[in-house]
Amino acid sequence: MRLVDSILAEVEQEAKTTKRVLDRIPGDKLAWKPHPKSLSLGQLALHIASMPGSVSAAVVPDTMEAPNFIWPQPKNRQEVLDAFSKSLESAKNTLKNDENPFA
Secondary structure (H helix, E strand, O other), rough: OOHHHHHHHHHHHHHHHHHHHOOOOHHHHHOOOOOOOOOHHHHHHHHHHHHHHHHHHHHOOOOOOOOOOOOOOOEEEEEEHHHHHHHHHHHHHHOOOOOOOOO
Protein backbone atom coordinates (compact mmCIF):
# COMPACT_ATOMS: atom_id res chain seq x y z
CA MET A 1 0.00 0.00 0.00
CA ARG A 2 1.34 3.40 -0.98
CA LEU A 3 1.53 6.17 1.61
CA VAL A 4 -0.91 8.31 -0.37
CA ASP A 5 -3.53 5.54 -0.16
CA SER A 6 -3.50 5.61 3.64
CA ILE A 7 -3.67 9.43 3.59
CA LEU A 8 -6.64 9.31 1.22
CA ALA A 9 -8.38 6.79 3.48
CA GLU A 10 -7.89 9.10 6.44
CA VAL A 11 -9.19 12.08 4.43
CA GLU A 12 -12.33 10.08 3.61
CA GLN A 13 -12.84 9.11 7.26
CA GLU A 14 -12.41 12.67 8.53
CA ALA A 15 -14.63 14.02 5.75
CA LYS A 16 -17.57 12.00 7.04
CA THR A 17 -17.25 13.52 10.51
CA THR A 18 -16.73 17.03 9.18
CA LYS A 19 -19.76 16.73 6.89
CA ARG A 20 -21.93 15.62 9.83
CA VAL A 21 -20.84 18.68 11.81
CA LEU A 22 -21.40 21.07 8.89
CA ASP A 23 -24.84 19.52 8.27
CA ARG A 24 -25.85 20.45 11.81
CA ILE A 25 -25.06 24.16 11.55
CA PRO A 26 -28.33 26.05 11.89
CA GLY A 27 -28.90 27.99 8.68
CA ASP A 28 -30.57 30.86 10.51
CA LYS A 29 -27.60 31.34 12.87
CA LEU A 30 -24.77 31.83 10.35
CA ALA A 31 -24.31 35.48 11.37
CA TRP A 32 -24.11 34.67 15.12
CA LYS A 33 -20.90 35.69 16.89
CA PRO A 34 -19.94 34.64 20.42
CA HIS A 35 -18.18 38.00 20.81
CA PRO A 36 -18.25 41.19 18.70
CA LYS A 37 -14.59 40.69 17.72
CA SER A 38 -15.12 37.03 16.77
CA LEU A 39 -15.75 35.56 13.37
CA SER A 40 -19.33 34.54 12.76
CA LEU A 41 -20.48 30.93 12.85
CA GLY A 42 -20.83 31.02 9.07
CA GLN A 43 -17.33 32.37 8.55
CA LEU A 44 -15.88 29.70 10.82
CA ALA A 45 -17.88 26.99 9.06
CA LEU A 46 -16.65 28.18 5.67
CA HIS A 47 -13.09 28.18 7.00
CA ILE A 48 -13.44 24.55 8.17
CA ALA A 49 -15.09 23.60 4.87
CA SER A 50 -12.13 24.92 2.88
CA MET A 51 -9.40 23.24 4.94
CA PRO A 52 -9.03 19.89 3.09
CA GLY A 53 -8.09 21.58 -0.19
CA SER A 54 -5.82 24.11 1.51
CA VAL A 55 -3.92 21.54 3.55
CA SER A 56 -3.44 19.14 0.65
CA ALA A 57 -2.13 21.97 -1.55
CA ALA A 58 0.55 22.62 1.07
CA VAL A 59 2.16 19.18 0.52
CA VAL A 60 2.80 19.72 -3.18
CA PRO A 61 5.80 21.93 -3.96
CA ASP A 62 5.04 25.30 -5.57
CA THR A 63 1.25 25.05 -5.26
CA MET A 64 0.81 26.74 -1.90
CA GLU A 65 -0.60 30.23 -2.22
CA ALA A 66 -0.26 33.01 0.31
CA PRO A 67 -3.11 32.84 2.80
CA ASN A 68 -6.11 34.98 2.07
CA PHE A 69 -7.31 36.56 5.28
CA ILE A 70 -10.64 37.66 3.90
CA TRP A 71 -13.41 35.89 5.79
CA PRO A 72 -16.50 35.78 3.55
CA GLN A 73 -19.91 35.42 5.14
CA PRO A 74 -21.85 32.54 3.55
CA LYS A 75 -25.41 33.31 2.49
CA ASN A 76 -26.72 29.91 3.58
CA ARG A 77 -25.65 26.50 4.85
CA GLN A 78 -25.68 25.05 1.33
CA GLU A 79 -22.87 27.43 0.37
CA VAL A 80 -20.78 25.97 3.21
CA LEU A 81 -21.57 22.40 2.14
CA ASP A 82 -20.74 23.18 -1.49
CA ALA A 83 -17.42 24.72 -0.44
CA PHE A 84 -16.65 21.58 1.57
CA SER A 85 -17.43 19.30 -1.37
CA LYS A 86 -15.28 21.38 -3.70
CA SER A 87 -12.41 21.50 -1.19
CA LEU A 88 -12.59 17.76 -0.54
CA GLU A 89 -12.53 17.00 -4.27
CA SER A 90 -9.56 19.33 -4.69
CA ALA A 91 -7.74 17.58 -1.84
CA LYS A 92 -8.30 14.15 -3.37
CA ASN A 93 -7.16 15.30 -6.80
CA THR A 94 -4.06 16.94 -5.35
CA LEU A 95 -3.14 13.84 -3.36
CA LYS A 96 -3.69 11.53 -6.35
CA ASN A 97 -1.55 13.75 -8.61
CA ASP A 98 1.79 12.23 -9.65
CA GLU A 99 3.62 15.41 -8.56
CA ASN A 100 2.58 14.72 -4.97
CA PRO A 101 5.65 13.64 -2.99
CA PHE A 102 3.56 11.03 -1.15
CA ALA A 103 2.25 9.35 -4.32
